[in-house]
Amino acid sequence: MTVLEVPGDSPFGTSNLPYGVFSTADAGPRVGVRLGEWVIDLSRALGEECFAHPSLNAFLAQGRARWAEVRGRLAELVTGEVPDDAVVGLGAARMHLPFEVADYVDFYASQSHATNLGRLLRPDSVPLLPNWKHLPVGYHGRSGTVVVSGTGVVRPCGQLGPTGGPGPDFGPSRRLDIEAEVGFVVGVGSEPGSRITPAEFADHVFGVVLVNDWSARDLQSWEGAPLGPFLGKSFATSISPWVVPLAALEAARIDTPAQVPEPLPYLRGGGRWGLDIELSVAWNGDVVSRPPFREMYWSPAQMLAHLTVNGARTRTGDLFASGTVSGPTRDQYGSFMELSWGGSEPVTVGGRPRTFLEDGDEVVISATAPGGDGRRIGLGEVRGRVAAAR
């Protein structure tokens, strides 16, 4: 047995305990919990078969009471002794996609981001469209290309739109971008024809990941009317390997900004589900932005209520992301499109002026949140490096 001592200021201390799926040289993917610089092998530590799976889905489907029970047992375990064979050093663990993604939805819930994109993409009209303050605008993305942090991202090819000739150009994207987002993982789904109210949010959503919604702006702007983003997004969406349970984010809960006009009744109530998560975007090691999730206009509880108001069922493994997290000031913008103002105002990275992504660039989005006791918990990071187009 081993006592795992974690420094009091660790972002992965005993009040966090996020779940992931890891493998080691001697054993395949299974569920683990991160504590400090260790991974605790849950099937060995708790002796339960549902943690021997290569995804969290079986555990996610068990529901809120069970999530609380396991969290309680973990809290006892990590303040006592852990079986030796259940402890793996973080460096020996290879992380995998933590859950099988069912449906993936991406929202557009930052007023600053929606306003900035409106200014950049539709300069002749009002930046924020009439629907935006009445509903969390969103669309479905491609589940099959959600990948775990560390997976290389191949620069996508496609139609770039006309740039002088009569038809569109074709080739590797020249305006490859990131979007720093927070994603929410559905544990317990809902039946066809039923709705999830904001008050039922924590009965259905298990936890939170960080998301990089890689975006090829040239593909996106040419293809996107009238049915929205498609190939400009569908090549890759990266998520962080550690799913932080909502239970670890109690101290991060805040009110959303004031919502005026008042939303329709189905979007009201349910308690405070704004979250005081501080993101950080590092571009080749230089932190270029610190997007504040607390500025998001729509809460994730409102997003889920909206997603299901038409009776659409949800399933274990559904992922919905917030959309780009951008705050009101430039050093808080969550995409390079906004940071470089459409490519017209370069930012300095590694001493050079930069606009969009070059081959070899690496982006790391990380985040922390209040964890209680004045400490901060970590949401880990989502990392990706751009590989040349094939």
Added chain:
Amino acid sequence: MTVLEVPGDSPFGTSNLPYGVFSTADAGPRVGVRLGEWVIDLSRALGEECFAHPSLNAFLAQGRARWAEVRGRLAELVTGEVPDDAVVGLGAARMHLPFEVADYVDFYASQSHATNLGRLLRPDSVPLLPNWKHLPVGYHGRSGTVVVSGTGVVRPCGQLGPTGGPGPDFGPSRRLDIEAEVGFVVGVGSEPGSRITPAEFADHVFGVVLVNDWSARDLQSWEGAPLGPFLGKSFATSISPWVVPLAALEAARIDTPAQVPEPLPYLRGGGRWGLDIELSVAWNGDVVSRPPFREMYWSPAQMLAHLTVNGARTRTGDLFASGTVSGPTRDQYGSFMELSWGGSEPVTVGGRPRTFLEDGDEVVISATAPGGDGRRIGLGEVRGRVAAAR
């Protein structure tokens, strides 16, 4: 042993042999093949475990050579004798969703439909947007709400857009519509970063289903800018229970209409994958339209080439639909939005003037195609009845 004699003019004769998943009073869901008014239980007829599954996915993943081998064995079986315990009357078979849907994509490949919708929804601008003749416009839909024919469709609630007051109305959709489409089922997926050329279409796509892409036009028009359809579509998408293999559609292959301007190289070649499928839309028993798939501007091989040109991987069970099939004349329009010209020119159904769907309405989309020898094969039907909003 039983000899199954099928009339020569049956749309489900020996040249069709579509696959589905059925259950009976005494046994759970498993794979069957339709012949005339029978279902042949494949795990019993062929003695193979992969057909004992409650979905086609295991068989789909086995690839084109295997699909051909099984089709060859079936052709022998149905012209000879079938084991008694492998024969089920169609009336005793309950049909299920034939495959687990991975990602669902919906295209917009009919020029008449795109032009009609452009005229109706954007009357002040050019109906066909500049990108439309350069790429098959599409978007991702919700996989989790794809349901099998016969499943009731609950009228969705949602934001209907402002109709006089300062904010949007809320309630059951008042403009519930159908879209008659053809869907394509991916058997063998593709790796991340790779493309599927039009010439590789039949190596990846197993077969065809009929699709009713139920659409709440009032939700859709209010929510849809700038990210496209979301709740206006995500409540339900119905598909036919029988997947007709591409191998049964050889005689239906035709050229697409002339494509001017010539598409980019990645969308060229691969042989003729236009399909001469004749759809029929019955509204409470009255046939109101006969949409011709042969008029579709983009072929399904071009749709798949486009879907993967950015390197997006595909998976077994991916479904991509054509978008509404509408021909150039009104009796060929594949949605009620078009048939009733936005609700302004009612059509006669059951002797009454009608525009959008009322509670209790039933819509049946069926189709046939040339099957060789001057005969026609059936694609079956996708049926759905509207239930009142909850």
